[in-house]
Structures are given as structure tokens and as C-alpha cells.
Amino acid sequence: MQYLLLIYGNEAGMLNTSKAQAEQMMAAYGAYTEAMKKAGVLVGANRLRPTSSASSVRVADGKTKVLDGPYAESREQLGGYYLIDVPDLDAALSWAARCPGANHGTIEVRPIWVM
Amino acid sequence: MPRDGDHVREAAERVARNSYGKLVAFLAARTRDLAGAEDALADAFAAALTDWTANGIPRNPEAWLIAVARRKAIDAGRRRRSSESAVPELRMISEELAEAADANMPIKDDRLSLMFACAHPAIDPSIRAPLILQTILGFDAAAIASAFLVSPATMSQRLVRAKNKIRQAGIPFRVPERTDLGERLGAVLDSIYAAFTEGWCDPGGIDSRRRNLAEEGIWLGRMVTALMPDEPEALGLLALMLYAEARRGARRNDGGEYVPLEDQNPSLWDNAMIDEAEALLLRASGMGDTGRYQLEAAVQSAHVVRRRSGRSDWAAIERIYDLLIALTGSPVVAINRAIAIAEARGAAEGLTALDELAGDQRLAEYQPYWAARAGLLAKTGQIDLADQAYEQAIGLESDAAVRGFLQQRRSELKRLSPH
Numbered sequence: 232m233q234y235l236l237l238i239y240g241n242e243a244g245m246l247n248t249s250k251a252q253a254e255q256m257m258a259a260y261g262a263y264t265e266a267m268k269k270a271g272v273l274v275g276a277n278r279l280r281p282t283s284s285a286s287s288v289r290v291a292d293g294k295t296k297v298l299d300g301p302y303a304e305s306r307e308q309l310g311g312y313y314l315i316d317v318p319d320l321d322a323a324l325s326w327a328a329r330c331p332g333a334n335h336g337t338i339e340v341r342p343i344w345v346m
Numbered sequence: 347m348p349r350d351g352d353h354v355r356e357a358a359e360r361v362a363r364n365s366y367g368k369l370v371a372f373l374a375a376r377t378r379d380l381a382g383a384e385d386a387l388a389d390a391f392a393a394a395l396t397d398w399t400a401n402g403i404p405r406n407p408e409a410w411l412i413a414v415a416r417r418k419a420i421d422a423g424r425r426r427r428s429s430e431s432a433v434p435e436l437r438m439i440s441e442e443l444a445e446a447a448d449a450n451m452p453i454k455d456d457r458l459s460l461m462f463a464c465a466h467p468a469i470d471p472s473i474r475a476p477l478i479l480q481t482i483l484g485f486d487a488a489a490i491a492s493a494f495l496v497s498p499a500t501m502s503q504r505l506v507r508a509k510n511k512i513r514q515a516g517i518p519f520r521v522p523e524r525t526d527l528g529e530r531l532g533a534v535l536d537s538i539y540a541a542f543t544e545g546w547c548d549p550g551g552i553d554s555r556r557r558n559l560a561e562e563g564i565w566l567g568r569m570v571t572a573l574m575p576d577e578p579e580a581l582g583l584l585a586l587m588l589y590a591e592a593r594r595g596a597r598r599n600d601g602g603e604y605v606p607l608e609d610q611n612p613s614l615w616d617n618a619m620i621d622e623a624e625a626l627l628l629r630a631s632g633m634g635d636t637g638r639y640q641l642e643a644a645v646q647s648a649h650v651v652r653r654r655s656g657r658s659d660w661a662a663i664e665r666i667y668d669l670l671i672a673l674t675g676s677p678v679v680a681i682n683r684a685i686a687i688a689e690a691r692g693a694a695e696g697l698t699a700l701d702e703l704a705g706d707q708r709l710a711e712y713q714p715y716w717a718a719r720a721g722l723l724a725k726t727g728q729i730d731l732a733d734q735a736y737e738q739a740i741g742l743e744s745d746a747a748v749r750g751f752l753q754q755r756r757s758e759l760k761r762l763s764p765h
Binding site for chain 1: 517
């Protein structure tokens with residue numbers, strides 16, 4: 232089964248970390264991604280630019296509305312994702328627990344709905 | 347060979363009772379589709395009543411039901427044919443239909459795997475026990491709802507949601523690896539105990555559905571210990587439930603009034619059940635790894651010493667509660683510890699221990715806290731405060747018999763009063 236691991240974290244906190252801390256975090260993510268590749272579970276992954284770069288679009292009454300910023304303001308923001316292919320939820324949860332982001336924020340694990 | 351309908355119905359009920367969960371687990375293990383397995387099995391049981399009446403009861407009723415349920419599931423899959431359901435349905439046909447055709451093959455018992463799926467950490471804890479009652483024992487949502495005091499519609503909805511979660515999120519039907527087993531087994535045992543205590547909350551056994559739930563809890567406990575004989579906490583839980591069930595007959599007097607443990611007549615306890623509990627606890631203690639259920643069972647063991655000595659071993663009970671508090675940090679355990687201290691060392695010391703809990707908000711609306719407090723205040727001569735505490739306890743109690751007992755105790759305060 233495929234699962235999307237959505238990495239939520241406090242963006243403001245992340246942007247204010249020291250250079251050393253940021254480098255350490257990048258290295259941790261690098262190792263995590265490598266481990267997923269070695270295990271043969273990685274389908275895709277990406278980091279997202281901060282929500283300050285987000286635009287939200289809605290169409291109402293035939294009019295397109297573009298808003299500057301994310302869809303919803305919240306304490307934790309989506310910062311990236313991993314798409315993995317593993318046998319079951321237990322395997323997905325154990326990969327989620329290894330994600331460096333799990334120590335600072337929340338990893339939401341969502342099964343892919345095959346259409 | 348023609349058989350009469352009663353005979354067939356009995357046979358079907360016997361299979362349902364002993365094998366229902368096994369059949370559901372077997373059907374759903376690969377597809378993870380519990381609702382589909384339950385529907386198919388219901389159809390198979392309905393077909394059995396007709397077929398077995400006409401053709402006699404098959405030599406292997408479980409295999410017969412599986413074969414029919416499988417065909418029903420495949421038919422249902424064909425009818426649905428959405429892309430989501432077609433894949434597991436087709437896999438089931440190719441992989442397993444051949445196996446099931448052999449009526450001599452014993453059905454693999456996947457009930458433990460099913461229970462671990464129902465008590466998975468990704469399933470809301472409050473729905474785990476109802477889910478186990480439904481999928482392992484075949485209880486309908488209405489029966490479970492009445493025991494858990496929610497509306498049938500709500501219970502039904504929550505069960506459907508949990509089953510969808512198991513299927514869609516890909517929760518595995520599997521006994522976890524050794525490293526996770528302790529915690530995960532704990533969740534299974536907690537669910538069984540939740541089912542049992544829902545049943546035990548009706549100590550008079552007036553509500554047959556609830557009484558039934560206590561028996562089913564014990565049945566599930568036996569099943570787990572049979573399938574995992576080397577897990578001391580599973581043995582501890584079974585022992586705990588048996589100790590409690592053994593006292594059922596003594597918890598009400600002839601007038602239907604509540605009788606607290608210390609006033610119960612030990613000759614009304616079920617000795618065979620207690621002896622079985624003692625043996626289980628002894629076996630568990632030889633395995634090391636003492637947990638919550640073994641400790642709670644040990645408390646019960648120290649109470650049934652009364653059968654011989656006429657008095658519970660309160661000093662031992664206090665020591666066991668110390669261990670339980672260290673393990674659970676539960677304020678409920680702390681109340682019981684204070685009561686044990688009062689019995690072992692005097693009411694004043696018990697009250698001091700209870701005072702330490704006074705700030706805990708979780709206890710403000712907890713009846714046993716106020717009842718314990720009232721009892722100890724009365725024993726130390728603080729009649730007015732005892733009266734207030736009893737009033738609080740009475741106002742928080744939902745069981746009429748227990749409420750009546752507390753009101754009786756409160757009225758007895760007047761005799762103690764200096765006024």
C-alpha cells in the first residue's frame with residue numbers, strides 16, 4: 232500500500248534555528264531519505280517552501296479568488312512529504328516515527344486512495 | 347438424512363458461539379474487510395439453516411460456512427465492482443478458494459490477529475472493546491450500545507467508522523513483533539477488561555445483556571490465554587476477572603441491596619472460580635514480568651484469604667497498591683490504597699493518605715473517592731464532614747442499589763452524632 236507522510240511543524244520556529252541546527256536537520260533528513268531508498272519503500276519526496284510563498288485559489292459564483300497565504304492559519308504548517316510503498320499501516324507508522332520532523336512536529340500518515 | 351429444525355438451529359448456534367470470530371478473522375485476514383466478512387458470514391448462517399435441515403449437518407460445519415461465505419463475498423464483490431473492492435476480492439478468489447474447498451482442512455485460527463487489529467493504536471481506544479465484541483463474538487450494535495450506554499445509532503456509526511479505518515488505512519491482522527508485543531497486548535487486554543467491567547457494573551445481574559458481557563469478557567480472556575499461554579499479564583487478567591465474577595452472588599443481599607466487599611459472606615463466593623484464579627495467578631507469577639493485571643489480581647487474592655482467616659490481608663494489600671501506584675499513577679488506585687491503609691493501620695492514617703489526593707480534579711466527580719472519604723471521616727468522629735461527603739457521593743452514584751447503600755450509611759451517622 233502507498234502512504235503519504237505529511238510533515239507538519241512550526242514553520243516560524245524552524246526558520247529561526249541557528250545555521251548549525253539547520254545543517255544538522257538537513258543531514259538527518261538526508262540519512263532518512265537514504266534509509267528509505269535502501270529499504271526500497273521510497274516513491275517520492277519533496278520539501279515545500281514556507282507558507283509565506285503560498286497562494287490559495289477558490290472559485291465562487293464563477294469568480295476566481297486568489298488569496299495570498301495558506302488555506303488555513305494553524306499552529307503547525309505542512310513543510311514537506313514522503314510518498315512510500317509498504318505492506319501495511321504498521322510499517323508506515325514506523326517510518327513516520329523515524330522522520331526527523333516527528334521530534335518537533337507531527338507526521339500525518341494518510342493511505343493513498345487508488346482510483 | 348433429514349434433521350429437525352431445532353437440532354439444526356442448535357448446531358448453527360453452537361458453531362456461531364465457538365467459531366464466529368474465527369470465521370470472521372479467517373475471511374477478513376487478507377482483505378481487511380471486516381464488514382464484508384460479517385455480511386458474507388451472516389448470509390452463510392442463513393443458508394446453513396435451510397441447507398442443513400435438508401441435507402444434514404456437515405461433518406465440518408466451519409469449513410462449510412467458510413466455503414459459502416466466500417462465495418457470498420465474491421458475489422458481493424462482483425456486484426460492487428468498484429476498483430477499490432475488486433482487487434482484494436479477486437485475490438481472495440485466486441489464492442484461497444481452492445483451500446476452502448477441502449472440507450477436511452482445519453480453519454486457521456486468526457482471532458488473535460483480529461483482536462490486535464481491533465485494538466490497534468490507530469483505532470480510538472473507546473471503540474476497541476465494542477469492536478472486539480462485534481467481530482469476535484458477533485454482538486449486534488444495539489446490544490453493545492445498551493451495555494456501553496450510548497444510542498444504537500451512534501454505536502453503529504462508530505463501529506462502521508472503525509471498520510472502514512481498518513480496511514482503508516491498511517491496519518494489519520497480525521500478532522505484533524516481540525518488541526511491540528507488550529504494549530500492543532496491553533491494549534487487547536484493556537479492551538477485554540473494558541467489556542468485562544461494563545458487564546460487572548450490574549452486580550445484581552438484573553440486566554442480562556450486561557451480565558452476559560462479564561461472561562463474554564471471561565470467555566475472551568480464556569481464548570487469549572489459550573492462544574498465548576506464556577503471557578503472564580493475560581493470565582493475570584483472566585485471574586482478576588474470575589476473582590471478581592466469583593463474588594457476584596455475594597454482592598447483593600436477599601433484598602437486592604448492595605453489599606460491600608468487607609460485609610460479604612465468603613460462603614457465598616464461588617470457590618471453584620477462586621481456586622482457578624489462584625492457580626492462574628501462581629502460574630503467572632512464575633513467569634516474571636509483573637504488570638497491572640497480575641497486581642490487581644493479587645489484591646483480590648489477598649481479599650479471598652478471608653475464606654480461611656476471616657480477614658483480608660490488608661498489610662499485603664497496601665504493599666500491592668504501592669506497586670500499582672508506581673506502575674500506573676492512577677488516582678483511583680490511590681483511593682484504594684488509602685482504604686487499605688485505614689484497615690491496616692487505622693482510619694486516621696487512611697484519611698491522611700486520602701487528604702493527599704484532595705487536590706486532584708479528576709476525583710472531584712468520582713463517587714468512590716467521596717464514599718471512601720465519608721467512611722473514614724465517620725470512623726474518626728468527624729460526623730458533619732462525613733455527612734457532606736456522603737451527600738456528594740450519593741449525588742454522583744448512578745446505580746440505585748449502591749445509592750441506597752450510601753443513603754443507609756449516611757442515615758446511620760445520626761446515631762454516631764453527639765447532638
